[in-house]
Amino acid sequence: MLEPEPVLCLASASPRRQALLASIGVSVEVEPCDIDESPLPGESAERYVIRLAQAKAQAAIPLTALPTLGSDTAVVVDGQILGKPDDESHAASMLLRLSGRQHDVLTGVAVTGPKGILTCCVTTRVTLRDISDAEIAAYWKTAEPCDKAGGYAIQGMASVFVAGIEGSHSAVVGLPLFETACLLRRQGVPLWNGHLPA
Numbered sequence: 001m002l003e004p005e006p007v008l009c010l011a012s013a014s015p016r017r018q019a020l021l022a023s024i025g026v027s028v029e030v031e032p033c034d035i036d037e038s039p040l041p042g043e044s045a046e047r048y049v050i051r052l053a054q055a056k057a058q059a060a061i062p063l064t065a066l067p068t069l070g071s072d073t074a075v076v077v078d079g080q081i082l083g084k085p086d087d088e089s090h091a092a093s094m095l096l097r098l099s100g101r102q103h104d105v106l107t108g109v110a111v112t113g114p115k116g117i118l119t120c121c122v123t124t125r126v127t128l129r130d131i132s133d134a135e136i137a138a139y140w141k142t143a144e145p146c147d148k149a150g151g152y153a154i155q156g157m158a159s160v161f162v163a164g165i166e167g168s169h170s171a172v173v174g175l176p177l178f179e180t181a182c183l184l185r186r187q188g189v190p191l192w193n194g195h196l197p198a
Contacts, residue, residue: 003027008189009068011060016155016174017071024177025192026184029066033059037072037083045076046121049108054117057110067113067187071175075150077103082150088140091151095139098150100130105150107171109180113187120183122176124167126154131161 006029010017013032021028033056039048049072056070075082077097085091102125110119139158145151152158154165154172168176181191 006066008184009060009064009066011056011068011070014071014174020170020173020175020177021069021180024181026189028069029064031060031063031068033070035059039081045074045079045081045104045106046108046123048072048081049074049106050110050119050121051108053108053110054119057112057117061112067111067184067189069112069180069184070110071107073105073107073149073172073174075103075105077101084147084149085145085151088137091140091145092133092136094151095131095136095145096133098128098131098152100128102127103150105172107168107174107176109176109183111180111183111187111189113189115186118183118186120176120179122168122171122179124165124169124171126162126166126172127164128152128161129163135161 004027006027008026008028010028010030011033035055037052052072053070057068060068082094085094105124105126106121108121110117139145142157144153144156154162170177
């Protein structure tokens with residue numbers, strides 16, 4: 001069976017974002033864009049994820065004739081953005097900080113196309129149960145947290161740590177599908193049924 005022709009360029013190598021887009025029938029070509037992901041001084045988490053999403057989408061424009069999508073996700077606790085862990089001790093410190101409490105996950109999305117560049121930011125509140133030092137050490141050995149913001153993957157083995165979620169599950173995984181579909185519709189990108197989303 002032939003693969004469908006791509007209708008969107010995804011400015012990310014994330015297999016999670018590819019799978020989420022595939023789940024709504026959007027076939028993509030992938031053009032990962034390497035940009036500086038350092039927060040700016042005094043930058044809010046919302047502004048940060050939108051800025052990075054825009055930068056990724058815009059960086060892919062010269063590489064394709066298709067509309068482009070960039071996205072970025074940040075875990076935020078006590079007003080601080082937690083990035084990807086540098087090593088085991090960094091991952092452990094982040095998970096201990098998130099253990100037994102709520103935190104916010106912000107995902108910014110930017111889509112370029114005929115309407116220019118359209119953006120959105122979705123905030124989801126996640127509650128983790130108490131996590132023991134032994135569990136954190138064992139989780140690190142799975143290699144799952146190595147490239148994840150906040151040091152955990154809600155769609156993977158860390159799902160056993162998640163006591164509750166308020167908002168978009170897919171946004172925590174990497175892409176808020178409802179809001180993304182709205183942006184795609186405005187840029188003329190069709191979904192699974194071959195038509196523009198309503």
